[in-house]
Amino acid sequence: MKTRYVVSCRRPAFLCDRLLAKGVLLDAIDREGEKLCFSVSFRQSAAVEEVLSEYGFDYTKKGYLGARAFLRALLSRPFLIISFVLTLALVILSQSFVYGYTIKGNRLVNTASVEAVLRENGATGLVYKRKLDTAAIKKAVIAIEGVSFAGVKTEGNRLLVDIKEELPREEPDEERFEPITSLHSAVVTRIVAESGTPVVHSGDRVQAGDLLISPTYTFTEGEAPSPARGEVWGVVTYQKEVLLPLYTVETVRTGEVFKAKTLSLFGKEIGKSALPPFDRYDLAERVLYSGCGVTVTEKTYMKKASVTLCHDLDAEAPAVLKRGLEELLLDVPFLSRERGKTLVTQKKLDNVLYIVIYYSVEQRIDPLFTAR
Amino acid sequence: MAYPEDLKRIFGEREGGFASCELSLYGSTALVVAGHRGLSFLSAEEVVVRRKGGNIRITGKDLSLKKASPFELYISGKISCIEYLGEVMP
Numbered sequence: 001m002k003t004r005y006v007v008s009c010r011r012p013a014f015l016c017d018r019l020l021a022k023g024v025l026l027d028a029i030d031r032e033g034e035k036l037c038f039s040v041s042f043r044q045s046a047a048v049e050e051v052l053s054e055y056g057f058d059y060t061k062k063g064y065l066g067a068r069a070f071l072r073a074l075l076s077r078p079f080l081i082i083s084f085v086l087t088l089a090l091v092i093l094s095q096s097f098v099y100g101y102t103i104k105g106n107r108l109v110n111t112a113s114v115e116a117v118l119r120e121n122g123a124t125g126l127v128y129k130r131k132l133d134t135a136a137i138k139k140a141v142i143a144i145e146g147v148s149f150a151g152v153k154t155e156g157n158r159l160l161v162d163i164k165e166e167l168p169r170e171e172p173d174e175e176r177f178e179p180i181t182s183l184h185s186a187v188v189t190r191i192v193a194e195s196g197t198p199v200v201h202s203g204d205r206v207q208a209g210d211l212l213i214s215p216t217y218t219f220t221e222g223e224a225p226s227p228a229r230g231e232v233w234g235v236v237t238y239q240k241e242v243l244l245p246l247y248t249v250e251t252v253r254t255g256e257v258f259k260a261k262t263l264s265l266f267g268k269e270i271g272k273s274a275l276p277p278f279d280r281y282d283l284a285e286r287v288l289y290s291g292c293g294v295t296v297t298e299k300t301y302m303k304k305a306s307v308t309l310c311h312d313l314d315a316e317a318p319a320v321l322k323r324g325l326e327e328l329l330l331d332v333p334f335l336s337r338e339r340g341k342t343l344v345t346q347k348k349l350d351n352v353l354y355i356v357i358y359y360s361v362e363q364r365i366d367p368l369f370t371a372r
Numbered sequence: 373m374a375y376p377e378d379l380k381r382i383f384g385e386r387e388g389g390f391a392s393c394e395l396s397l398y399g400s401t402a403l404v405v406a407g408h409r410g411l412s413f414l415s416a417e418e419v420v421v422r423r424k425g426g427n428i429r430i431t432g433k434d435l436s437l438k439k440a441s442p443f444e445l446y447i448s449g450k451i452s453c454i455e456y457l458g459e460v461m462p
Contacts, residue, residue: 013414016440020410026440031416 001073002027002039004062005048012036015057022047098127098159105163109146114161117141123159132159177215177227182206186234186365196228206234212366232366238331238359242324244316246351248309253282256303261288264295280304313353317346324357336363393423395454403430403454405445411437419447420457427457 009015015036019026024047026038040048045061052059074081101123103114117140118124123132134152141150141161151162180196188204196213200206217226260274276283282302289296321344332340340361347354380386396404405421405428412427413420414437419430435449 012437013411013420016414016437017410017412020440020442023442025442026437029437029440031436 001042003042003045003048004028004037004039005052005059006032006035006037006062007052007057007059008035009057010034015051015055018051018055019048022051024048024051094157096129097157098123098129098132098154099125099157101159101161102155103161103163106147106165108165108168109144109163113144114141114163117144118159118161127159129154134159137161177225179211179215180213180228180230180232180366182208182210182212182232182234182365183367184208184234184236184363184365186236188212188232188234188365189362190233191230192232193228193230196226196230197223198230198232200232206365230366231364233362234365235360235362236365238328238361240324240328240357240359242320242355242357244311244313244320244353244355246311246313246353248311249306250309251280251304251306254303254305258301258303260299260301262297262299264297266293267295274299276301278303313348317353317355320353321355321357324355325359328357328359332359332361333363336361392425393428395428397451397454400432400451401448403447403451405447406443408443408445411440411445416449421445425458429453429455429457431455 007015012031016026016029024040024044026040028037028039030037049059101118103111106114115124117137121133121137121140123137132154134154137159138150138152141147141152141163146166147163148166149164151160151164153160153162177196185207186205188200188202188206190202191198191200191212193213195217196215197218198213199211206212212232213228213230215226215228216223256278258277262273263270278301281304284300284302286298286300287295288298325342340359343358343360345356345358347356392407394406396406398404407423408428409422409424411420412422416435417431417433419435419437421428421430430447430451431453432449432451435447435451437445438448439446
């Protein structure tokens with residue numbers, strides 16, 4: 001935009017020189033008698049007026065500075081006005097609509113469930129702002145499981161749903177302790193509870209699996225969890241039944257022997273192998289020679305036969321008892337064996353001696369690996 | 373385009389250089405003075421332009437300054453003479 005000046009001056013060269021020295025670009029220079037006319041850009045008009053005022057020149061301004069000139073210039077650009085009006089209308093129109101949504105703040109709450117709420121409330125697609133009921137949307141979003149609070153507002157052309165989720169449920173910070181239970185059926189003799197509450201007393205009979213020390217600490221106002229720790233001793237009775245029949249059928253060697261030799265070359269037997277001469281036998285093999293791939297083996301067949309033995313129950317009873325006790329002691333803890341007491345009952349029936357061995361021992365009946 | 377360098381190559385080294393003040397004369401009716409140092413006199417018959425190391429006097433008829441910038445002057449009219457003056461005019 002240009003500003004035109006009409007300056008009364010008798011020395012136009014001086015004025016031009018001063019203006020050029022200020023860096024002003026003079027355009028459309030013309031002389032009307034003693035008046036110098038020129039146009040400058042709007043931005044440089046301040047510098048021109050400064051020079052004119054400094055040297056006391058009379059001047060008049062013409063050009064596009066006035067409102068009328070501005071209107072005239074504006075109206076001379078109809079397409080500019082139309083585009084401006086259209087842009088303004090579009091801006092106003094676009095501000096009245098909401099298009100799209102942003103859901104944020106949800107980490108555990110499913111986005112699809114929030115989207116479903118928005119869809120139900122007609123908040124998807126292009127929506128007129130005044131028709132959008134944000135309060136209802138907010139209420140519906142808060143109703144979703146896991147949502148503690150929700151903020152629903154429009155930001156520009158988007159609907160913003162800010163979700164605050166419920167805090168995850170905290171597991172009670174409570175230690176769980178295992179109780180001490182009995183490993184055996186026993187009669188309790190001693191109980192030393194280092195921690196926890198003993199529920200049995202000395203002399204009580206307990207079965208395997210019964211509670212010995214509970215993992216609680218009882219005090220006047222109630223009870224609190226506490227690790228169960230301690231030692232429980234009891235008399236455990238191990239039992240073994242042994243039978244000794246009067247007659248038994250046993251297989252014994254008759255003493256009859258048959259020997260045969262075989263020759264093997266590199267592990268392969270040469271010739272026909274001798275058939276066993278007896279139906280029931282014990283076989284013993286002995287290598288006579290082995291060398292250069294040749295092996296000579298002697299096989300000894302010992303004949304066996306079934307015989308019926310008649311036992312002397314009274315004479316054999318101690319041996320049977322001893323053997324039964326040895327078998328019984330295998331179940332008894334090693335350290336408890338020496339303190340044990342043995343009780344034996346014998347009953348002689350028609351052809352059978354029935355022996356029952358009881359081995360009572362005082363030992364720990366709490367599981368050792370959890371007691372400590 | 374390195375015009376001053378081309379001139380230097382063709383004409384050789386000159387005192388004051390080539391780019392200090394250029395005059396472009398289009399026929400006898402238009403003159404462009406580039407690289408001036410100001411305007412000393414302006415009338416319909418005579419225009420005096422300051423330059424580095426002196427003045428340039430343009431004489432003719434109906435001379436007028438059409439456009440002026442700190443770097444160039446556009447003078448129109450019937451130009452009859454361009455004269456270089458050695459001294460700077462007050």
